[in-house]
Amino acid sequence: MDIFENLKNSAIVFDGAMGTMLQKKGLKTGECPEYYNLSHPDIVYEIHKSYIDAGADVIETNTFGANRIKLKSYNLSDKLPEIVKSAVQIARKAAGDKAVALSIGPIGELMEPFGKLTFDEAYSAFAEVAVEGEKAGADLALIETMSDILEAKAAILAVKENTNLKAICTMTFQEDGRTLMGTDPVTAVVSLQGLGLDAIGVNCSTGPDMMADIVKKMAEVSRIPILAQPNAGMPHLEDGKTLYDITKEQFAVETKKLLECGASIVGGCCGTTPEFIKLLKAEVHGTEKDSIVKKYxxxxxxxxxxxxxxxxxxxxxxxxxxxxxxxxxxxxxxxxxxxxxxxxxxxxxxxxxxxxxxxxxxxxxxxxxxxxxxxxxxxxxxxxxxxxxxxxxxxxxxxxxxxxxxxxxxxxxxxxxxxxxxxxxxxxxxxxxxxxxxxxxxxxxxxxxxxxxxxxxxxxxxxxxxxxxxxxxxxxxxxxxxxxxxxxxxxxxxxxxxxxxxxxxxxxxxxxxxxxxxxxxxxxxxxxxxxxxxxxxxxxxxxxxxxxxxxxxxxxxxxxxxxxxxxxxxxxxxxxxxxxxxxxxxxxxxxxxxxxx
Amino acid sequence: MDIFENLKNSAIVFDGAMGTMLQKKGLKTGECPEYYNLSHPDIVYEIHKSYIDAGADVIETNTFGANRIKLKSYNLSDKLPEIVKSAVQIARKAAGDKAVALSIGPIGELMEPFGKLTFDEAYSAFAEVAVEGEKAGADLALIETMSDILEAKAAILAVKENTNLKAICTMTFQEDGRTLMGTDPVTAVVSLQGLGLDAIGVNCSTGPDMMADIVKKMAEVSRIPILAQPNAGMPHLEDGKTLYDITKEQFAVETKKLLECGASIVGGCCGTTPEFIKLLKAEVHGTEKDSIVKKYxxxxxxxxxxxxxxxxxxxxxxxxxxxxxxxxxxxxxxxxxxxxxxxxxxxxxxxxxxxxxxxxxxxxxxxxxxxxxxxxxxxxxxxxxxxxxxxxxxxxxxxxxxxxxxxxxxxxxxxxxxxxxxxxxxxxxxxxxxxxxxxxxxxxxxxxxxxxxxxxxxxxxxxxxxxxxxxxxxxxxxxxxxxxxxxxxxxxxxxxxxxxxxxxxxxxxxxxxxxxxxxxxxxxxxxxxxxxxxxxxxxxxxxxxxxxxxxxxxxxxxxxxxxxxxxxxxxxxxxxxxxxxxxxxxxxxxxxxxxxx
Ligand SMILES: [Zn+2]
Ligand SMILES: [Zn+2]
Ligand SMILES: [Zn+2]
The missing domain is CATH 3.20.20.20 (Dihydropteroate synthase-like)
Structure with a gap:
């Protein structure tokens, strides 16, 4: 399915967290979440299925950290093709007629000059995931939680040059309104939207209320749809567990407001559950949005x-x-x-x-x-x-x-x-x-x-x-x-x-x-x-x-x-x-x- | 008669010299030429009449030096009204249906800062001549042989403010192309033409050939007709007499050329005689001239x-x-x-x-x-x-x-x-x-x-x-x-x-x-x-x-x-x-x- 066609009629809804859901289902600190695609496909399927049941229009594969460089720390680099293939197939099975987005997170190492990773190394790693994901049947690529616009660019080019997948890219911002590498939301959009992206946006970062300002800034300059996937508020530790500080009702209401700020696709990130998505879906159902072409x-x-x-x-x-x-x-x-x-x-x-x-x-x-x-x-x-x-x-x-x-x-x-x-x-x-x-x-x-x-x-x-x-x-x-x-x-x-x-x-x-x-x-x-x-x-x-x-x-x-x-x-x-x-x-x-x- | 009406059809011709003619008829060095209007009206009449017979359209009264300040050197200041009145009447009698121009020459003293004459003194002296001339029946005022544009201005204002006479002003230039006070022909025209003059021009100075350049320069900027009255060439002394170096035939041919340079009124100055004017009149007869309005x-x-x-x-x-x-x-x-x-x-x-x-x-x-x-x-x-x-x-x-x-x-x-x-x-x-x-x-x-x-x-x-x-x-x-x-x-x-x-x-x-x-x-x-x-x-x-x-x-x-x-x-x-x-x-x-x- 082409979700961007649907966008013309109504806002669409992505799923919520995968990582925090896996932790609830038994994933331990130090375990490789993406290996669950091979070791516990049932658990992954269950999470996907519950998001579909909650009304998500798009679910994201459990491949956030699935790249050859990150998997090296688990000695799983050689398993990459298998992991991606399985991840897409599980999601595909759960999705029914809904769309499957291939999640592509950061490499996990900093690029030059902040670190040693080169553009070509990042590009190759991203290209491998994208090719495998497309082969396994993903509908689009979701490059997400990016902090470095050059790393994002490597990922986007890897997707566009090696697959026919549509691509979305979301950046994550710190409390000062800039990414870890210093990029502000306007600059992120200006820098990336022209690379052939179909949508751009922000994920993780903050709860929906604090994300409003970022979405507004992005919307001022974006010529493509904006995806906003906030966390369930800010995280805090309680009894050794990471908890998020807003309720699903607050989440649904506040995230809906992001549509007024300029987003036309919403979903959840850390701490959100199928319940959050269900309320969100109900909240935004039928919302239409005029797209205004920005001239500057x-x-x-x-x-x-x-x-x-x-x-x-x-x-x-x-x-x-x-x-x-x-x-x-x-x-x-x-x-x-x-x-x-x-x-x-x-x-x-x-x-x-x-x-x-x-x-x-x-x-x-x-x-x-x-x-x-x-x-x-x-x-x-x-x-x-x-x-x-x-x-x-x-x-x-x-x-x-x-x-x-x-x-x-x-x-x-x-x-x-x-x-x-x-x-x-x-x-x-x-x-x-x-x-x-x-x-x-x-x-x-x-x-x-x-x-x-x-x-x-x-x-x-x-x-x-x-x-x-x-x-x-x-x-x-x-x-x-x-x-x-x-x-x-x-x-x-x-x-x-x-x-x-x-x-x-x-x-x-x-x-x-x-x-x-x-x-x-x-x-x-x-x-x-x-x-x-x-x-x-x-x-x-x-x-x-x-x-x-x-x-x-x-x-x-x-x-x-x-x-x-x-x-x-x-x-x-x-x-x-x-x-x-x-x-x-x-x-x-x-x-x-x-x-x- | 209004000579400026005639100008529309044909170039018009002024008379030639009075001073050099009077010398021929007996005026001695040191005698007051203007006193001849009272002492020898017959001689003055004769000269005028011979110019009229030669075909002049306008004759100039024998009043070149007739102003209270200049006449003082002859102790004749008090005779000024009489002299002017007689001068105009003699000319009037000779002129028949032709026009009489009241000749107004320079005061004979330099104005500030070159000399001590003030603007107001010059103005008063000119005004007196103009008023008397108009009263006696002059058709227009010819302010002539001026070297100082401020003196010319005093004369023009004196005529315009005190009489209804039309006014022409001619300047005289040295061999370097400027007046004694340093004014070039363009500047003379620009400075004076707007003061209500009906024509402007150049007299005396040189023979007609060397006057061509001055007339051309004046014509470049003049919005009013141009009068050119050259001498009969350059003066030289021979056997104690002042002679001029071109023939009447040369004069007529060369002066005619001034019409092509932009003049539409011609005549003669020092050394010219009725013979000169007769040939000139024959030469220019019927010449028409388009007036081009200068815009700058x-x-x-x-x-x-x-x-x-x-x-x-x-x-x-x-x-x-x-x-x-x-x-x-x-x-x-x-x-x-x-x-x-x-x-x-x-x-x-x-x-x-x-x-x-x-x-x-x-x-x-x-x-x-x-x-x-x-x-x-x-x-x-x-x-x-x-x-x-x-x-x-x-x-x-x-x-x-x-x-x-x-x-x-x-x-x-x-x-x-x-x-x-x-x-x-x-x-x-x-x-x-x-x-x-x-x-x-x-x-x-x-x-x-x-x-x-x-x-x-x-x-x-x-x-x-x-x-x-x-x-x-x-x-x-x-x-x-x-x-x-x-x-x-x-x-x-x-x-x-x-x-x-x-x-x-x-x-x-x-x-x-x-x-x-x-x-x-x-x-x-x-x-x-x-x-x-x-x-x-x-x-x-x-x-x-x-x-x-x-x-x-x-x-x-x-x-x-x-x-x-x-x-x-x-x-x-x-x-x-x-x-x-x-x-x-x-x-x-x-x-x-x-x-x-
Ligand atoms: Zn997150
Ligand atoms: Zn997330
Ligand atoms: Zn002269």
Whole structure:
């Protein structure tokens, strides 16, 4: 059955806890819960059956910890295929015409840089479970209780690349509202939903009441259905037993409220029983939900989301990690010394960059090997999202796979070859992409040609199923000293592209002033103008103080800095002193973060 | 007869020399030529008659030096009324149905600051001649051979305010193309044509061939017919007699060519005789001329014209001479110490201001007395045009009278009272005026209200006969910290006003950043934006280096700095050094001058 079809008519209900139910039925601390699929299939069946009888529309297989790496601690790695097969078959038998979700929990070891697990190791382990689960007849995959969005991404890609299963992914959050690895609910959704998920959500974590805020935040940005599976309140120990602190009636009422917060699928996690699910089912029965498609442009790192568009500050994309025209950096990259890159990353973040462009294009290097390595390292030392900038499509894809968050790909153009090569990667990994308004006819001559090229990119993207909000059109600033009217054409194009196509816009500032003295004045003036024509993002050197100062002012004038708060915070004078801060932007690194929602 | 009616069909011809003709007929060096009107009316008549017989459409009375001040040297001041009366009557008798122009030459003494003659003294002397001439039956006044545009202005105002005579004014230029006082032909036309003249032009100076360039320059900017009266070539002494070096045939052919350069009235000056005029008349007979109305906005000082509009650099109007919020300057003005004003004038000109705003509004001073005094002094020490900024309409008018050049009046608004009080002054003195888009309903709420107020000002101005090119609309930049969307509304208004009304635009930068730290960043960003929306002029502190730097760059980007020449000249590095000039604009003070034509 396709549960997502049913969703159109009514909220649907997942089952409740498996682990705490197994403990009630005799599972001891230190025993492998998943081995019960082989040793006590009757007990597992009984639990599933009682959830079906309680009215669950979907039950989850007893495979939460069933992966080769975790099973190693029980010396059961070789049993993995058998365990998964049995688990799915038991659930299948109990489910009748209801759906069986293959539960895929975390590997149980931390991924780099928090631990030693590599992306490829996690991916392989997840792929094995997914393949076995599909073979045994699971209806969908439920990647659950995730804390690391990169681990979740490995699991999602493993499912999508190796099976035809639909996939849901739920994250678990701590009391501070972030996952163990620091990801907030908005960033989790922004980072993962584009990877081909059919639903996303939150499980475990807390009781239903405290989950409301997380669900609301997810719903603000989610373009797919939201699944919420709270615990039966908060756990506490009583007489040596773990008890949960709310009743099934409270659970049912509070969990129902999560539907109003934006969830359309609910169920239970730790401490919930078939009784909880039965009351919940009764409570939510027949609830309908309009799905509202969210329109916004956003990119993310592990810990923050940057929104891009007219209602947000202009997104400052640091341009400094780029060896073009930089002899020292080129040589260092060629010699395998990346410290200059890491220094630039840290420095640009400190100077106020919201996103960092990473380009390592030096002739003679193995970009496919180096780009993912450098991207991984850069994302470990800064908190801002990354923009992967390369003309090597394979290098782009390899880097995109290992990004913790939603990156920007720089770039696709309106050239046929570029559209065909780059857009499938954008679609598959749910990234944003810069759409360069160059076509097979060359550079655009005027605003109308820029618009035409932008239209072509947007249309092609839509044909691939890419939401147009993920496209950021680069209206191309040409060298003003060689073609003076080009600057105004770029400005006109920014306005046209935004108003006619409804997509965000970006420009790079490096070309426009080429060949002129005091280039920063030209760059800065053009940036102020562009902001007034609706520019949403700029690829810029955040170390140009005058450019950043005027950009900050431009945000005030274009109402992108609401109530001038950001500007005043940046420039307000300390008591008695009359000095401008050395870095004009030091104080605002968190302004464009996900806490705006 | 109304010669200006005839002009529609054909070029018309003035007579030739009187002075050199009188010398031939016996006038000796040291004799008063105008006294011949009383002593030898027959000789004067004979000369007039021979010009009429030669075909002149207009003859000029023998009154070139007939003013009370000049006649004093002959002890003939008291004879002035008699001399003028006789001169006009003689000419009248000779003229038949042809027209008699009352010749009004320079006073013969230099005006302040070049000499001691005051505006009022000159004005009174001219008024006396004009009144007597009109009474005696002259058809029009020909103010001629002027070197000082302020003396010309005194004469024009004397004629217009005291008689109903039509008026023509001709200037005389030296070999360097400027008058003795430094005025170029473009500046002469820009400064004088709006004072109610019916024609303007050039006389004496040179032979007709060398006059072509002057006539062309005048024609580029003149909205009224042009009169050209060259000498019979260049003078040289032969056997103790002054001879002129071209033949009457050469004269006729070359002077005819001045019609192609833009003149529509021709005649002769020194050395020409009735023979010259006869051949000239035959040469130009029946020549028709399309009058092309020139559309441009310009203001002028004694020595330069500043054009304002899309094809020119943004006009930088220095805002510093304004006591508002300046305690020291207010106190100095109140004490009658104007040195601070003169310092600011010099400093702003040096920093690149193209026009200086002069506001002395301090409570308790006699602005009507002080404003003309300060304006006179400021124009004596700087070369740039002035903007007279006052809420006291009588102070404005008194200052406007004594400006050497065409000033800007700051300002008229869309309030009924303001329109009624200010526009008549703009019309009478042919000034430019800033049209403030405030109405009786108060500050404009959005771009459309600004447009509506601008429309009202333009319509009222047209009703007064003011060309709309003389209106510069201030789209009003409000304080962004108190109303954040206002900045974008001002930008929209600039675009609307320019495109819908076809007039130039200006803003003042002082309000927008009020209440915010680092105000120059806000001012600068807004200025760059405004330039990209079509702003033509800005009232600004030219001592804000960042503002001037970004303005210079903005002119490159908006194609107002053709081929980036101005920018490159300002910022190009000297060999070996890498420094920005301390003053970013020092080198460009002459860029927006009349030599662009
Ligand atoms: Zn749980
Ligand atoms: Zn659970
Ligand atoms: Zn002459």
């Amino acid at each position: 442009t956003a990119v993310s790192s592990n810990t923050k989301t940057i929104f891009i568009g007219s209602d947000y500050p202009v997104c400052i994309i640091g341009e400094r990690i780029n060896p073009t025209g930089k002899k020292k950096l080129s040589a260092a990259i060629r010699e395998g010394n990346f410290n200059l890159i890491y220094d630039e990353a840290l420095s640009q973040e400190k100077l106020g960059a919201s996103v960092l462009d990473v380009n390592i294009g030096v002739p003679g290097i193995n970009e496919e090997e180096l780009m993912p390595k450098i991207i991984s390292q850069v994302q470990n030392i800064v908190n801002v999202p990354l923009q992967i900038d390369s003309s090597n499509v394979r290098a782009i894809e390899k880097a995109v796979r290992v990004v913790r968050g939603k990156p920007i790909i720089n770039s696709v153009s309106a050239k046929e070859k570029s559209l065909q090569e780059v857009l499938p990667i954008v679609k598959k990994y749910g990234t944003s992409v810069i759409g360069l308004t160059i076509s097979d006819d060359g550079l655009p001559k005027n605003a109308d040609e820029r618009l035409k090229n932008a239209e072509k990119i947007v249309k092609a993207a839509l044909d691939y199923g890419i939401p147009k909000e993920d496209i950021i059109i680069d209206c191309i600033a040409l060298t003003v000293s060689s073609e003076q009217t080009a600057a105004m054409e770029t400005l006109r194009a920014i306005n046209l592209v935004k108003s006619k196509l409804g997509v965000s816009t970006v420009i790079g500032l490096s070309n426009i002033s080429y060949g002129l003295p005091e280039r920063q004045f030209i760059n800065t003036a053009f940036l102020a103008m562009a902001v007034s024509y609706g520019l949403d993002a700029v690829i810029v050197n955040p170390n140009d103080k005058i450019t950043m100062d005027i950009l900050n002012a431009s945000m005030v004038l274009s109402s992108r800095d609401k109530r001038c708060e950001r500007y005043i915070n940046t420039y307000k004078k300390d008591d008695g002193t009359n000095k401008t801060p050395v870095s004009s932007v030091e104080k605002k690194t968190d302004v464009n973060a996900s806490d705006m929602l | 906005t310009a203001v002028s000082s004694n020595t330069k014209t500043i054009f304002i509009g899309s094809d020119y650099p943004v006009c930088i109007i220095g805002e510093r001479i304004n006591p508002t919020g300046k305690k020291k300057l207010s106190a100095a003005i109140r004490e009658g110490n104007f040195n601070l004003i003169y310092d600011e004038a010099l400093s702003q000109e040096k920093l690149g201001a193209s026009v200086l705003d002069v506001n002395i509004g301090v409570p308790g001073i006699n602005e009507e007395e002080l404003m003309p005094k300060i304006i006179s002094q400021v124009q004596n020490i700087v070369n740039v045009p002035l903007q007279i900024d006052s809420s006291n309409v009588r102070a404005i008018e008194k200052a406007v009278r004594v400006v050497r050049g065409k000033p800007i009046i700051n300002s008229v608004s869309a309030k009924e009272k303001s329109l009624q009080e200010v526009l008549p002054i703009v019309k009478k003195y042919g000034t430019s005026v800033i049209g403030l888009t405030i109405s009786d309903d108060g500050l404009p709420k959005n771009a459309d209200e600004r447009l509506k107020n601008a429309e009202k000002i333009v319509k009222a101005a047209l009703d007064y006969g003011i060309p709309k090119e003389d209106i510069i609309i201030d789209c009003i930049a409000l304080t962004v910290s108190s109303e954040q969307t206002a900045a974008m509304e001002t930008l929209r208004a600039i675009n609307l006003v320019k495109s819908k009304l076809g007039v130039s635009t200006v803003i003042g930068l002082s309000n927008i950043s009020y209440g915010l730290p680092e105000r120059q960043f806000i001012n600068t960003a807004f200025l760059a934006m405004a330039v990209s929306y079509g702003l033509d002029a800005v009232i600004v502190n030219p001592n804000d280096k960042i503002t001037m730097d970004i303005l210079n760059a903005s002119m490159v980007l908006s194609s107002r700095d053709k081929r980036c020449e101005r920018y490159i000249n300002t910022y190009k590095k000297d060999d070996g050094t890498n420094k920005t000039p301390v003053s970013s604009v020092e080198k460009k003070t002459d860029v927006n001058a009349s030599d662009m034509l």
